[in-house]
Structures are given as C-alpha cells and as structure tokens.
Amino acid sequence: MYINSKSRRQFLVGSARTLVALPFLPSMWPREAWGQAIPIQKRFIGSWVPLGGYSNADLYPTYTADQASVFPQSGHNIYSTNLRISPEYGSISKIYSSKLNPFLPKLTLLRGLDCPLGHDHGEATQLGQMRYPREDGYGDPNLNLPEDTMIQYPAVPFIDQFLAYSPEFYSSIPLVRSVVGYGSISLGQVTPGNLSSGVKGVFGPDNPVALFNLLFGPSTPSVSATGPTPAQTESKTLIDQTLSDLKSILSHRNISSTDKQRLDAFTTELFETQKKLNIVSAAICSAPPVPTKSASMGEIATNIDREVFLDLYTSVLAAGIKCGRTSVATLAGIMAVETQGTYSFANLHSWGHDSKTAEVGDAMRWFVDKAIVPLITKLDVDEGGGSTFLDNSLIMFGNTNSASVHRNWDRNILLAGGAGGYFKTGQFVDYRQPGVFANYGQPGILYNQLIITILKSMGIKDSNPYLNEYAKADLIVPSTAAENWWSTLRKDNGQHPHKDVIRESRNLLPLIVK
C-alpha cells in the first residue's frame, strides 16, 4: 500500500495531534523533485579537546596581534595580524604544528572569547548551550549553578543540532542530518524548532564501522541522479506500511496519552527516514572502503590503536561530507572518551590541575595533527566553481576550558575554512582589552558572538528567533543566581568587566567577517 503525501498529512493530523503544534514538520516540507540540482551546501564541524590547563605561550604565536582596530560599538581597541609562522617553532605555535602550515591562508585563530559564568568543564558552552546541565542527580559537573535555577530558562540546542534541523541551513533534507561523533556533548531539541520543548542528549556512532554504516551502509539508499532505486522504493513502501500499522494501534481504546506521545514521536521519525529516501544528490563521490577495524571507545589502545581509529573515523566522515550524506558533524578529542593510556581523560584532567602545561599541549597537538589536520586535508579538494570543500565549510576547534583550569574566559578558537566566502581568513585576532581588571584576566568579547557569527555564516537569517536565544545566554540571563555569581566580579572593580559588550552579544565578531 502506498500512502501519498496528502494522506500522510491527514494521518499526522488525525493520529498525532500533538504534532500539529510544531513550527515545522519534516513531512510538511515540500518534496524535492527527482533530479533537482542541489546548491552548494555549507558544512559545519565542531571539534574540541576537553578541559584546559595548556600554556597560552605554547598555544598562540610568539608574535602578537598588534594591528589595532576600534571596536565600533564600544570604542575598545582590538588587535589583529596576518596569521603566519612563528620563527621559533617553524609553525603557528608550539601546539599548532607545521602540519597546519599549508593551510595558513584558510585558518583564523581567535583569542579572548569569554564565558564569564561558571561552567566548570565548559563542555556545555562549546557549541552554544550555556544554560542547561548535562547531568542529573549530582548536579552538573560543567556548571556551577543549581540545576533548578538554570533549567527555568528555555534551553536551546547545541548549534550543531540547531543547524541540523534548520531549513535555513539545509535547503533540502540530507541523508543524515548530523553526525554526532563519539564523545558527544550535544544537546538536541526534543521537538526541533519548538523552543519550549526542552533538550535531550544526542549521541551517534562511536566507532568507524558504525559511522560507515550510518553514512554508507545498507541503511543509506544508493544515490542516483535518475530516480529512486528499487531499494529506496521498497523502503518507502515499508515505512508507509508501518505508518498504517501505527494508525490502527493509535486508535485502540486502551491507548493512553503517554502511549500516544511516544508513538507520535515514532511517527515523526519515520517521516524523517522516509524523507531521506527521497533524496537525490548530484554530488559525485565515492564511498570509502568499509573500515576493517572497530572498537568501542573504552577499547581503544587495547583492541585498536588510537591513530588507526582516528584515521578511519576522519576518512569516513570526510567522505560522508564530500558525498553530501551530511553537512553537520561533531568530533571530540579522543581524550574525552579514552579510558586508558597516555591520552586518557584522567591524565588530561590531572595534568590540567597539576599545571603540567607541556603534557596538555602535547595532547592537544597530537589530536590536532591526527584529526583536525587530516580532516582539513581531506576536505581541501576541488568542489567545483573554483572552491574546495574546505572553502565552503567551517571547522571549529578549541578547548572547553581556557588556560586556567575551570575558567572559561579567554577561550581559544581555531577556525578552518571560509564558510563559502563568509570569513576573512588568514588572521590572528586577539579580542582582549589589556590593562583592565587584572584579577579576572583581560576581558575580551563574549563567546556568544562567536556562536552568532558561526550561525549567520551558515545561512541563518537575522530574523531567526534562535539568534536572540544564543545571544541571551550566560551573563544576559535575567537570573538572580547569575547576578549573585558575577557580583563578586563587580564588587572588586565597581563595574562588570563586560558591561560594555553585553549589549552587543548578538553582533558578529569584529574583523573576521568579510
């Protein structure tokens, strides 16, 4: 039995009443025409090494950003310079090794991005969610505020999940909305597009084989420029039949409201899968070989070498992006999840607390060399139209804490790629304002502005209400708790160090946008 799009919609309205409140539903988006050409899709990859405790001297160039520009809104000076090699290291810095040298014109190094509120381990802030605890029960290790204080504010999803479900980012539905890599920190929205629906943890393939299966395995239909394959047609029919079976269950007299909610969620996701089956991509790509090795993260170093693991994982991920299977991904530093060996989380944690900056720096350099550089390299190949896949992408890398353990001001960020010509790359920009408030470092610019800038670079329109939410987070939360928290800062100095830039938190980061 085949159910056409009209009857599916009727089914949705009739059987899943709670869904009608959704601002957008995948099944209500217009169907793509077979063979329709797809414009170049921007891509976002968020990556990080957990914790901090590195040395700023090791992370940043030995030269300084010394070209002063006036921050137009507040009149502050900010400083930039061309990103180039530090002669002492023959590379950007001690941590950013010479393997990045070929890509200097496509990189942007940022310093002085502040998350002044107390997020112990900072993971929650990395991808733009600054208010919601990740853990239950014992309080959030990443957030020094009581859960019941924080969760009273609308929780926005991490930006990878926001982009994954935004029609402003995806002009057509991808095969896989996002790859939430191993070591996930992502929070997705319970109902994408509904700000009040809350957030939930989102997890994805934690080994190369699972990633391959997601992007290229038998689950994914063959890409064809001429129309659906028999497998696609069968799968679509199968989903229609499942929807029919669901309909009869939903009409049962003993279905409760909670039952209905759970089956409605199943219905929604079936529509999503069916939507994927309608995709026809013009992208020319070749699937990578099936990874021959796999291991859960706890088994790395015993069952599989971590370098082999990263090589396989980044190869499959890059191929998936080039093939148009997905345009959003996250990738944690392997030390976020490795339980034993040199680069275990425990070691990284201990080194941070013990001021072993050299060891932290070694770990960061190792991950950048083994994961970020290969990703950059594999994406910096011709996509047509005179640009590479990297040119149309944005890879964001940083630590979840700053150089000071458990501190989140003066965060570092390395951007690779130009997001389709949006960014003015090849720069080192230092947003700190020297000589102010020495007790708390030199205040820079709120991290929120980086999030806003990334979202706009990915095509999110200025009118999108989520931009206000991402700008509102952190210091802007109208919270008594937050007031109390940063009151200590204000008391020391008579004014808050960010008082001038708070109101500008929705603006783009100065200097880096064309």
Added chain:
Amino acid sequence: MMLITSVSLVLFQNCGPALHSTSSGGNNFLNSNGMQTVFKCNPQAEVSPISIRRLTKYEYSQSIYLLASLVPTAELAAMKSQLAALLMSVPDDNGVKFDSDDTGISEAHTSSYLVVARGFAAEVFKNNARLKAFIGSCASTTTAPTAACSSAFLASPNATQILRRPLTSQESTQMIADMNGDWKMLISRLLMHPHFIFQIELEGKNIENTLLKISPYELASRISFHVVKQGPDAALLAKARDGTVMQNDVITAEVERLISAYPQQATYSQDKFFEGWLSYNRVAYPVAPVSAAEKAFTGGKTLLRTSLLNELQNMTRYYTGKGQGSFEDLLSSPYSFASDADLAGMYGVAPYNPNLDMMIGFPGKQRAGLMSRAAFLVSGSINTSPITRGLRVRRQFLCEELAPPPANIASMVRDPGFNPNLTTRERYTQKTASSACIGCHVSINPLGFVLEGFDGFGRARTVETVYDEQTGVVLNQLPVDPIVQPQIDLSDSRSIASVGDFHRLLADSGKARGCMIESFFQYVHHRTADRVADSCTLLEMDDLASSPKGMYKLFYETPLKSSFQLRKID
C-alpha cells in the same frame, strides 16, 4: 562520558528543613519479616500508570538474535555475524540510571530499524534452508509466495514470536495484500511493526475504569524482558497461548527455565540493575603514579578501575544470581569479592574466584560492608573526598534529596586550604562550620568522615599521611578520628566508631533497603515509583528483599506479584 567531579566541597543553606527523603519519612513501620521499612501499604491508593516503551538496544538486539535462532543451527553463526554488523547502527541508550529510562526515539533509530528489518529479511531469504525454517516448508526462494503459505506463516508460532502476540485475521489479510509477492517485504514489515519495536500492552481485561489485568501474551513479554531482556521464546509463548502463564507455579518454572536457557542474558539483566543502582559510571578512576606526590602515595602501584567494578559485579552476582543472601547480607557483607590480584593484594587477601565461591573474609575488622569497597572509596587523587562520599551515601544509598546549594555557591566552593597539621576531617570541619554551611553539612559530613579510615586509593588506614604535593615528601602523619554520629535518621544521636557499625545502622534503619527498592521498582516498571500510589508494590518488594535469599527472590519472585500483572492507563 567519564565523569570526574572535581568540586569536593558543597555548601547548602537552610538545609535542615529542606532535607527530606524520597522514601517516606519516619521509619516506624515493620515489614512482614519484622524489619524496619520505610513503606506502608495503602490499599486505597490507585496504582500509577505504565506506558508503552521502546525496547532498549540490548532488548531489541537480543530479540533479533532470538528470531535468528529459528533458522537451522548450521546457518545461525553466519546469519548472526551479519546481523551483528547491522545492529551496530542502532543508537545506544542513554538513560540516566537505566537504559530503559531513555524513552526517546530519533531518526537514527527509525533508519537503523529499517536497516535491520531489511537486512534480517535478506538473510532469511538467502537460501531455502533458512526460508523454510523461518516461514514454513511451503516457502521457496525461487517461487512466489502463495496466499495459503503466507496465511499459514502469519498464523504460525514464528510470526507470533515476532509481534509477541498472535496476529488478527484482519492484520493477516492486510499484510498478505500488501506484501507484493515478496517474502522479504512481509518479514521486514513484521520487524518494523510497532509491536516488535515497542513493548505494547493493550489487550488486558478491565478490572476498574482504567486499570487492566494484562493479557497472557503481555505477561509473557513482561516476564521475559525482566528476566532475560529479550522477547519471549516459543516455549513461553506456548504458555501464553494456553493461558497457563497466569498461574504462579508456571511463572516460577518459566523464570527458572529462562535463567537456565539464557544464562548470559539473565546475568546481564541482573548486572544492569546494579550498574544503575550503584552508579558504576560515578566510580572514579584511581590516581595514577605520575607526579612525585602520586608516586609516593601509591607506592608506584596502579589500580585499574575495572578491578573495582569487577568486585561489585562478583559481589552482586553472588548475593543475587546465586541466591546467597538478603539485602542486609549484601549491604553488610564481610567478604572480599576482589577477583583481580592488584585489588585483592591491596585488601590483603587472596583473589576471589567467582567459579569456586570460596568466601574470603577481610583481615581484621576495619573493612566490612558494601561501602568499604574500593569502588566507593577511590577519589581519583591522593586526598579523600569526605563531602563527595557523604553526599553519595545520602543521595544514592538513602535516596535523600538535599536542598539545592545557594545561588552564589560558585564563588564559595573551594577545597579547604592545605594545612599539613590538620587531618582532612579537621580541615573540612573548619570549612563547613559557619552557620551558612552547617545546616546541611551536619547531615553530610559524618557520612563521609566515617569512611576516613580509608584513603583515596581505598586502603585502610589509622593515620593520615600528608604529602608535599610538589615533591612527594611526607610532611606529617596524623591519627584518623573514626568516631561519628551518622544521623541516618536525623533524630538518631548514636555514635559509632567503625564502618561495620555504620553498615549495621544503615541496615537497621530500613532506609537503605527502601532506597534500593525504589531503584528496583524503576528497573522493573520502567518508571519512577510513586510512594503513595505504589506503596503496596514497594512493600511487597521490601518483604522479598529482606527475607532469606532475598535478593534472588526480589529479582525472580516479583513476577508472581499481582502488581506485576496490572497496567494503569493515564
């Protein structure tokens, strides 16, 4: 993701009145074994609702493997190997305590279910031997299915096993009409059916307005998912078909048969409960001998976290699966279950062999009871974390909710300063002495201080060694003060001087058992307990756990209780 809590000092305001137990407050009740309990049955209370739920990844996978076992034995290994690769794409569950707490469903779920369903059907269709075993002798890979053959299959025990209930004639007719002459489409459809992917209970008999006594097939599913975390097998479904599964003697026999027939799955089910209740994910990683101070503290030795978890697993399997004791026996056990040599060596005992079950008592009297295991003592540093330990007891073992910390806690939270002339206990006592802190810490600190007889590596000690954190030089050795008033009930002012006495107080209060029972209820019914609505069920479980061989009975006699066979619709 691994969790290490670095903040070890927590301050609470106005804690006295806000401190409350999620178990009912006073311990003035006795259960049927004459022991203190926090539960009192209120027969007038309405039971709380149970909803349909998505199978966990493990349940889904095991149910798939069980169906694969319907093909000839010679074909099974090859088919399972293919299915294992497909099943990797099913997302992991991320429940806070138990896998089934994760009720969410994502597109990754639906697409992976599609992969598995189609892949399973393709595997069955691979040769005639598999197809005939799965569908029936009338089926063939070379000829189109007939209506009679399709109809016979849909009425067969194999089709019943997929949906865990018989198909209605209307369903069969529709499926035959839709299968388009393709066995693979029909098999895939059954595996994509909500009745396979979810545990759905709609066919019970109305007892009251919205209260159902579940059907025999639904009971068979409940028993099977509880005991072995998979759908019911053919033998159990046969008991559902003839209705005998509703009889207590049949339930008992079937539970024992399932444990015997699927030992790996039965053990997994037990282990997952303890993993959630005891929060294995919060067990810290033992400090490694990296810095000078760490080398001095550990003596250059390393201790694997898996060793700590193995001990808990051995211990809980002994008291539960092997039926060796009640909850109180488990709680106050004086035996080592450390099977790894490094941990056993630290305890000063020979390694425990889970295959022999020769009991190995701890030397002396310093170590006894569940919380004296290294898993609950290791701090991840060279120092102990008495506040973390105390909070863990209050929250995890007594199910007490503490008032949230004050809003400005971030500016207050820091470890007490280093002072080589004071013990950890003395430093934390000073730090929490102010009126703003002590309201809560009066109930937290003693439960951590009573474990100060063990260092941050889990070793027993009578003196606390203070190291220079830079050089590892011993700066001082200070006697440990073990005497505390634990105030398990806030009105109890009794003092104790040993961890053994501490466990006895915990056992006597009934609160620790009540807390475990609430976790068990959640594990069985896939929802949190309502202390009023579920009071009678909780008390039944409390009775089981406190009886001889109570942990085994709790696990395996629960399906006999009438509450196990009811469903309330919200």
